[in-house]
Amino acid sequence: xxxxxxxxxxxxxxxxxxxxxxxxxxxxxxxxxxxxxxxxxxxxxxxxxxxxxxxxxxxxxxxxxxxxxxxxxxxxxxxxxxxxxxxxxxxxxxxxxxxxxxxxxxxxxxxxxxxxxxxxxxxxxxxxxxxxxxxxxxxxxxxxxxxxxxxxxxxxxxxxxxxxxxxxxxxxxxxxxxxxxxxxxxxxxxxxxxxxxxxxxxxxxxxxxxxxxxxxxxxxxxxxxxxxxxxxxxxxxx
Numbered sequence: 001x002x003x004x005x006x007x008x009x010x011x012x013x014x015x016x017x018x019x020x021x022x023x024x025x026x027x028x029x030x031x032x033x034x035x036x037x038x039x040x041x042x043x044x045x046x047x048x049x050x051x052x053x054x055x056x057x058x059x060x061x062x063x064x065x066x067x068x069x070x071x072x073x074x075x076x077x078x079x080x081x082x083x084x085x086x087x088x089x090x091x092x093x094x095x096x097x098x099x100x101x102x103x104x105x106x107x108x109x110x111x112x113x114x115x116x117x118x119x120x121x122x123x124x125x126x127x128x129x130x131x132x133x134x135x136x137x138x139x140x141x142x143x144x145x146x147x148x149x150x151x152x153x154x155x156x157x158x159x160x161x162x163x164x165x166x167x168x169x170x171x172x173x174x175x176x177x178x179x180x181x182x183x184x185x186x187x188x189x190x191x192x193x194x195x196x197x198x199x200x201x202x203x204x205x206x207x208x209x210x211x212x213x214x215x216x217x218x219x220x221x222x223x224x225x226x227x228x229x230x231x232x233x234x235x236x237x238x
Contacts, residue, residue, distance in 0.1 A: 005084055005085070008048075008081030011078055012082075036060075039115070040065075041108040042066045043069040043119060043123040044119045045119060058086070068093075089111075149167050187215075187219070203225065206228070209231040
């Protein structure tokens, strides 16, 4: 346990030194405490970078609860360090079952949050379905993925979305940098680590040529793969 805590602490301190923009915001938040008294419920990939976001929001005065939006991406060492070193409420573990996953989301909503930070819209959807009693207190939310935004736009179109949601996914900084470059790199990082295969000479089929697809195709070509793109939009296909 001590080794796991040390690993998580080292990862958080590393990202602290490599996220300069967030650290500048954090300095101001520590002085001004703009979120004092607010309750923020979060469902995010529980790893070092999102951990530093949670720490920053706590420094701004917010009371946070963090659950995972994907059990496969949870870093147990970071979750432990956030709990033991920073005193945050974290409800996430790698390989948690589906029942545990939804139980953790419910625990986040048990705080009756004022704001929601979501990835995939599961937390927002739960607030609109099985946990409707929390809706009157939720002032706003944000969603950072294409999948989540698509779900929420459908809810807005049929009139069921009960509070404003900020679409982070379509922010210029998100799709031009994170979707295009981040997804392209992380997709191949995961693929090569899990398969130990050489990309050069392989045929890579990219389904869809949005910003994520562009990033993946770009990286695949750079690694020497033969790239095939499938796309239903004729303009993007050109």
